[in-house]
Amino acid sequence: MILTMATETIELPELKESIATSPPWAVVVHNDPVNLMSYVSRVFREVFGYSKQRAEKHMLEVHKKGRSILWSGERERAELYVQQLQSHLLLAKLERSSE
Amino acid sequence: MDFSFSRAKVFRFRKIHPLLAEFIRSIPDTIDPEQLSDEAQTRIFPGVTDEPDLDTMRSEWKAYVEPDLQEHFRSTREVVVADLKQMTESKGLLELQISPAHAEAWLNALNQARLVLAADLGFDEKILTTTEAPDITTEDGSRVFRLNLFAFMQQCLIDRMD
Numbered sequence: 001m002i003l004t005m006a007t008e009t010i011e012l013p014e015l016k017e018s019i020a021t022s023p024p025w026a027v028v029v030h031n032d033p034v035n036l037m038s039y040v041s042r043v044f045r046e047v048f049g050y051s052k053q054r055a056e057k058h059m060l061e062v063h064k065k066g067r068s069i070l071w072s073g074e075r076e077r078a079e080l081y082v083q084q085l086q087s088h089l090l091l092a093k094l095e096r097s098s099e
Numbered sequence: 100m101d102f103s104f105s106r107a108k109v110f111r112f113r114k115i116h117p118l119l120a121e122f123i124r125s126i127p128d129t130i131d132p133e134q135l136s137d138e139a140q141t142r143i144f145p146g147v148t149d150e151p152d153l154d155t156m157r158s159e160w161k162a163y164v165e166p167d168l169q170e171h172f173r174s175t176r177e178v179v180v181a182d183l184k185q186m187t188e189s190k191g192l193l194e195l196q197i198s199p200a201h202a203e204a205w206l207n208a209l210n211q212a213r214l215v216l217a218a219d220l221g222f223d224e225k226i227l228t229t230t231e232a233p234d235i236t237t238e239d240g241s242r243v244f245r246l247n248l249f250a251f252m253q254q255c256l257i258d259r260m261d
Contacts, residue, residue: 032142033224034217036250038257039210082147083164087171089210094148094156 025078026097027071029090031062043088044070047081072097102255110197110205110256120186120193122245123252127180129212129245132169139218143211144168172211178204197256206256209249216242216249 029040037059044055048070061068070092071081078094085092100119103111115123128134135143147153147160178201187194197205220226220242233240233247 032214032217033222033227034213034246035210036253036257038261039206039253042257042261079147079160079164083168086145087168088207089143089214091142091145093145094150096150 024072024097025075026069026095027078027081027085027092028067028069028095029058029062029085029092031066032091035090037063040090043085043090047084047088069097102252104259108199110199110202110259112195112197112252112255113192115186115193115195117191117193119248120195122241122248123195124183124186125245126208126212126249127176127183129215130172130176130208132172135215136219138221139215142214142218143172172207175204175207175211179208202256202260206253206260209253209256213246213249213253216246220246 040062041052041055041059044050044058045052048055050058058068058070070085071078075094082092082094100115101113103113105111112123144165146157147164148156150156182195182197182201182205185196217227220239226239226243227246229243233243235241235244
């Protein structure tokens with residue numbers, strides 16, 4: 001018996017379209033009056049591996065503007081970041097990125 | 100109460116007045132998931148997104164991610180409970196030691212306790228930022244006092260962990 005492997009290309013038009021139009025996702029941290037600034041900055045460094053300077057820039061943005069986009073990209077990773085931030089009690093949410 | 104950090108990297112809160120010790124011992128009850136108010140529950144588990152058309156994402160998050168977060172907070176609380184049982188007393192004052200391996204759990208529990216207390220104060224910025232000494236004989240005054248005490252402890256840990 002001879003086995004042959006199919007080499008045809010299967011088109012998945014719906015899937016292709018869904019991937020093509022999927023927006024990148026933004027990980028947003030919102031301000032709250034409770035979390036210490038030093039704590040927030042520390043969590044940013046721990047979760048994203050940001051430098052102290054970059055972490056503090058985002059922390060100050062949260063503090064002054066009420067929110068900061070910490071990361072944007074594909075959904076699965078963005079969800080993981082939100083989970084990690086929430087495990088540190090930060091007010092983190094996922095948004096469709098407009099960037 | 101004073102704070103020190105030993106060569107063995109052990110965090111030590113020493114000479115803790117019994118009243119402060121009582122407040123510190125209240126942390127596990129404050130963050131007990133069974134006792135959280137609705138406001139605190141909403142703040143601790145804020146959900147994944149506020150986008151209006153993503154109900155499926157929200158329900159999946161509730162079903163699959165929130166249990167992991169609950170488990171994380173439960174294990175954090177257990178560490179704190181165990182360390183509190185080890186508090187020692189000398190001449191009427193108490194001492195709390197936190198090993199480096201437990202420091203992250205303490206940071207987390209202190210933060211969680213502060214969020215719960217603030218939620219129970221309605222996140223009222225005027226109350227939260229007051230510089231007046233709170234009246235700890237009132238429920239809200241006690242909450243404000245504990246918020247500040249736990250912030251002090253958090254900052255001590257962060258300063259040394261960095």
